[in-house]
Amino acid sequence: MMTPLMTLAAMAAVALIAVVLLCLPWWRQRPADEAERRALNVATYRQRMDEIDQELVGGILDPEAAEQLRAEQGARLLADTDSGAAAVVAGGGRRRPLWLWILLVPVAAAVGYSQQARWSLANDIEIARVDPETGARLAMARSQVELQARLQQTPDDAEAWATLAQLQMASGAPATAAASWARATALVPDQPDWWVAEAEAMAAERQQDLRGPPRERIERALALAPDHGKALFYGGMAAAQSGDIELARARWSRLLEVHELPPQVRQVVVRGVEEWGGAAAPADVAVTVEILLDPALGEVLGERPVLWVFAKAVDGPPMPLAVRRMQPEAFPVTVTLGDADAMTPELRLSRFAEVELTARLGTGVDVTAQAGDPEGRLRLQLPVTTPQRLVLDSRVGDGPSTTP
Structure with a gap:
């Protein structure tokens, strides 16, 4: 006579056989590891949420469009959890023997229980929508647990260790991230990005002191990739902290030569090279302009709510050097255009001596001028150190649409 425990064991064995038979095609295809994939997808989701927030603040998106994009990203992340199930359905056209369908009964029950994981993920997405910080912490915590469990079975998976380190660093645990x-890096010693990341984590644990072990990791990265951007940046800092000002200046000067840096980072590097006695690259150029609307044009914001502001080189390529888009509630409006708004790294305001600024109200579909759009233009010799005034005092003439 079978005991309840024996019955349960028999049911588990039957379910296991069915799962093995069904999963053989998947194992032959060697799909990506679920834990690592989820970790990367959650990280991508969080990054896209940040981008949507930045586009909303910058006026590129209105609140309704931003909310729609957030919902789409959440749905996309949730749908990703169903991709494995979809693959099974896609391959279900083949006829199965009756005995196999009988074996699938306990599997169906297991699938029902597995839906709890989907509801849990859906709950995390809802939390992320309402409280992004809490949602991100929950997602990263779950991903870390899954990766740690996986690494117990496959401790030689370098990519998994790297993904785990990224999550730990993002969670504010630099010591465990460094480990x-x-x-x-012990498994794959030829990845300069990983050596720099290990140095970052170690420095974060040491109040940004890059001397000693962190600097050793940075030097390993520079040996592999002498023009590695972050390695040059941290290598300059480490050299300065160690008193080697000449090396620090050389590395940051090289950084300015070979990399297009974000504006804030560039300012720090330029200032550092200047303080260390080197010839720094030209500082970024920016133009601040106050935009006014001529009362003679009447009330136009209702039908043309989007303000485009762009700069073009007078003697240069036809494409704009910098563009800003916003939805003003009233005039005047103050706008700053600079190298940070460049359309491409090669075409920046700082590379031209004379530019023409154009401000135009439109429907917001694109920057192309339409007949009747209010606009104003202003030519400037760069650099300028005082705010400028630009008045929307005319309308685009009747006729075919024009480009900026």
Whole structure:
């Protein structure tokens, strides 16, 4: 006579056989690891949420469009959890023997229980929508647990160690992140990004002191990739902290030569090179302009709510050097255009001596001028140090649409 425990064991064995038969095609295709994929997808989701917030603040998106994009990203992340199930359905056209369908009964029950994981993820997405910080913490915590469980079984997976280290660093645990990066670099020692990341984690634990072990990791990265951007940046800082000002200046000067840096980082590097006695690259150029609307044009914001402001080189390529888009509630409006708004790294305001600024109200579909759009233009010799005034005092003439 079978005991309840024996019955349960028999049911588990039957379910296991069915799962093995069904999963053989998947195993032959060697799909990506679920834990690592989820970790990367959650990180991508969080990054896209940040981008949507930045576009909303910058006027590129209105609140309604931003909310729609957030919902789409959440739905996309949730749908991703169903991709494995979809693959099974896609391959279900083949006829199965009756005995196999009988075996699928306990599997169906297991699938029902597995839906709890989907509801949990859906709950995380809803939390992320209402409280992005809490949602991100929950998602990263779950991903870390899954990766740690996986690494118990496959401790030689360098990519998994690197992904775990990124999550730990993002969670504010630099010490554990440094240990995970150390496991990754020990397995794959020819990845300069990983050596720099390990140095970052170690420095964060040491109040940004890059001397000693962190600098050793940075030097390993520079040996592999002499023009590695972050390695040059941290290598300059480490050299300065160690008193080697000449090396620090050389590395940051090289950084300015070979990399297009974000404006804030560029300012720090330029200032550092100047303080260390080197010839720094030209500072970024920016133009601040106050835009006014001529009362003679009447009330136009209702039908043309989007303000485009762009700069073009007078003697240069036809494409704009910098563009800003916004939805003003009233005039005047103050706008700053600079190298940070450049359309491409090669075409920046600082590379031209004379530019023409154009401000135009439109429907917002695109920057192309339409007949009747209010606009104003202003030519400037660069650089300028005082705010400028630009008045929307005319309308685009009747006729075919024009480009900026």
